Amino acid sequence: MEEIAIYPARTIVTMDPTQPDVEAIAVRDGRVLAAGSLEECKSWGAHRVDDRFADHVIVPGMIEAHAHSLEGAFALLPYVGWFDRHNAEGGITHGIRTYDGLLDRLRELDAETAGSSEPIVVGGFDPIYFVDEERLTRDHLDRVSAERPIFVFHASAHLATVNTAMLVQHEITRDATTPGVARDGDGEPNGELQEIPAMSLAISALVIILKMMNDPEAIEVLGQICANQGITTLTDLAASGLRDPASQKLWHDVVDRDDYPARILQRHVATIPPGGETWADAADVMQQLAADDTDKLRTAGLKVILDGSIQGWTAKMDWPGYYTGTDHGLWITAPDQVLDMCRPFHQRMINIHTHCNGDLTIDVWIDAVEQLLRESAWLDHRHTVQHSQLTKAHHFRRMARLGMCANIFTNHIWYWGDQHRDLTIGPERARRMEPCATAEREGVSFSIHSDANVTPLGHLHTMWCAVNRVTASGRVLGEYERISAESALRAVTLGAAYQLHADDEFGTLECGKAADFTVLEENPLTVDPMTIRDIGVWGTVVGGIPFAAKRP
Numbered sequence: 162m163e164e165i166a167i168y169p170a171r172t173i174v175t176m177d178p179t180q181p182d183v184e185a186i187a188v189r190d191g192r193v194l195a196a197g198s199l200e201e202c203k204s205w206g207a208h209r210v211d212d213r214f215a216d217h218v219i220v221p222g223m224i225e226a227h228a229h230s231l232e233g234a235f236a237l238l239p240y241v242g243w244f245d246r247h248n249a250e251g252g253i254t255h256g257i258r259t260y261d262g263l264l265d266r267l268r269e270l271d272a273e274t275a276g277s278s279e280p281i282v283v284g285g286f287d288p289i290y291f292v293d294e295e296r297l298t299r300d301h302l303d304r305v306s307a308e309r310p311i312f313v314f315h316a317s318a319h320l321a322t323v324n325t326a327m328l329v330q331h332e333i334t335r336d337a338t339t340p341g342v343a344r345d346g347d348g349e350p351n352g353e354l355q356e357i358p359a360m361s362l363a364i365s366a367l368v369i370i371l372k373m374m375n376d377p378e379a380i381e382v383l384g385q386i387c388a389n390q391g392i393t394t395l396t397d398l399a400a401s402g403l404r405d406p407a408s409q410k411l412w413h414d415v416v417d418r419d420d421y422p423a424r425i426l427q428r429h430v431a432t433i434p435p436g437g438e439t440w441a442d443a444a445d446v447m448q449q450l451a452a453d454d455t456d457k458l459r460t461a462g463l464k465v466i467l468d469g470s471i472q473g474w475t476a477k478m479d480w481p482g483y484y485t486g487t488d489h490g491l492w493i494t495a496p497d498q499v500l501d502m503c504r505p506f507h508q509r510m511i512n513i514h515t516h517c518n519g520d521l522t523i524d525v526w527i528d529a530v531e532q533l534l535r536e537s538a539w540l541d542h543r544h545t546v547q548h549s550q551l552t553k554a555h556h557f558r559r560m561a562r563l564g565m566c567a568n569i570f571t572n573h574i575w576y577w578g579d580q581h582r583d584l585t586i587g588p589e590r591a592r593r594m595e596p597c598a599t600a601e602r603e604g605v606s607f608s609i610h611s612d613a614n615v616t617p618l619g620h621l622h623t624m625w626c627a628v629n630r631v632t633a634s635g636r637v638l639g640e641y642e643r644i645s646a647e648s649a650l651r652a653v654t655l656g657a658a659y660q661l662h663a664d665d666e667f668g669t670l671e672c673g674k675a676a677d678f679t680v681l682e683e684n685p686l687t688v689d690p691m692t693i694r695d696i697g698v699w700g701t702v703v704g705g706i707p708f709a710a711k712r713p
């Protein structure tokens with residue numbers, strides 16, 4: 162039997178309402194043996210007292226229930242986004258706020274790698290922050306280099322802008338028939354490549370990004386970012402290994418190691434290859450994959466994507482539609498296919514999380530869940546509305562009756578709240594977007610998320626957004642949708658665990674649960690709410706093993 166380790170701390174927030182704060186936690190076999198007074202912890206027998214957290218605050222391990230493994234790969238790409246962003250070394254990479262700054266950074270990279278014929282690939286560019294400028298095109302990038310191909314990957318991961326050298330290298334001309342090759346007034350490609358088919362034309366750049374996605378180094382970096390941000394479990398909402406045993410093995414080889422700092426849950430997007438396979442076959446494949454689950458790397462269920470993004474004007478909006486701009490609303494999955502796709506998964510009791518950005522999608526998904534339940538009862542399904550940005554009170558009332566959960570994209574308030582107010586949906590709907598207080602009031606269990614790499618991973622920031630609802634310009638957007646710090650902490654611990662069917666194992670600190678902690682410098686429940694995002698992170702404990710954050 163493993164020796165008992167006892168961790169006293171300045172404050173321990175258990176999120177267990179039967180004993181909300183305790184003096185110490187005893188750990189054995191990777192699990193919480195006892196939470197209580199130091200004497201009670203010692204009474205279990207032979208032990209060592211580990212004082213390293215004596216001046217720190219322990220909360221239950223924070224769970225990011227909607228992120229992407231691209232967060233690791235993105236950290237390996239030079240960053241050119243608008244906002245300052247944390248890097249894997251624990252430091253900050255500063256945002257770039259002018260085209261001149263962007264072009265200077267690209268010139269620097271060109272000089273640093275002079276002589277290489279590899280394309281220059283950078284990530285994080287966000288065009289919505291440059292609405293006062295003309296759209297970024299190849300003409301801008303051509304000022305950096307006429308010979309070296311350049312690929313500027315946008316923050317959305319749906320678009321890229323390339324220079325003329327890249328267009329020439331891959332023979333992307335006015336005759337291109339692939340949809341998504343944007344054009345200038347004369348019909349010539351202007352350098353913007355929209356969505357995967359068009360971006361795939363610039364294959365020399367895409368190969369670099371794809372290689373990074375399944376690169377052990379990117380998986381390592383992802384784990385270190387989790388420790389730096391206090392995340393003990395991360396759910397990848399678009400895992401790609403469903404039919405790729407080699408990539409699954411690679412993930413297991415890295416994540417299953419005792420010294421890997423996070424648990425990774427993989428939620429798979431299902432596809433059926435042409436040639437007679439059915440959704441039932443895809444559901445069988447997913448069930449078989451779950452047989453390889455380990456303590457650290459597990460299958461989380463099905464991901465369905467219904468529409469696009471609000472800030473890209475590609476979300477499907479109900480009446481009266483967008484406030485300004487052109488409605489490019491896009492069904493990624495046709496509403497009449499949702500039932501056929503989801504039915505075999507639901508019948509096998511595989512939990513389903515569905516991306517719903519625009520408010521038109523939410524009715525589609527709730528209707529589908531209601532029909533699935535009429536056909537085959539699964540009372541504890543916990544099917545979830547992901548993003549849930551524009552879910553209304555009447556939706557939440559139906560979701561509560563049907564046993565559905567929500568995962569709300571609160572980081573939007575800070576990153577795009579001003580744009581939603583002024584450009585995409587207008588002031589009234591912007592005030593009620595990311596409706597955490599309404600979800601709470603109507604009795605829907607919810608979590609909140611970063612969608613990293615879309616916005617940076619870090620639950621203190623995500624909690625800060627839900628509690629304060631302050632935009633980048635300093636405006637409070639929707640004061641009545643603010644929630645308490647305690648509700649926000651519950652959302653990123655027990656709320657996330659519940660919608661992952663893992664609340665028996667994670668989410669609170671009590672006897673029998675995993676010894677997963679987030680270790681902080683201050684208590685997020687008692688600091689000034691405006692300082693929650695500034696709280697220092699010592700690191701994490703995962704399965705009883707401490708992982709310190711990297712400091713610059």
Ligand SMILES: [Zn+2]
Nearest residue numbers: 227228398612
């Ligand atoms: Zn996502």
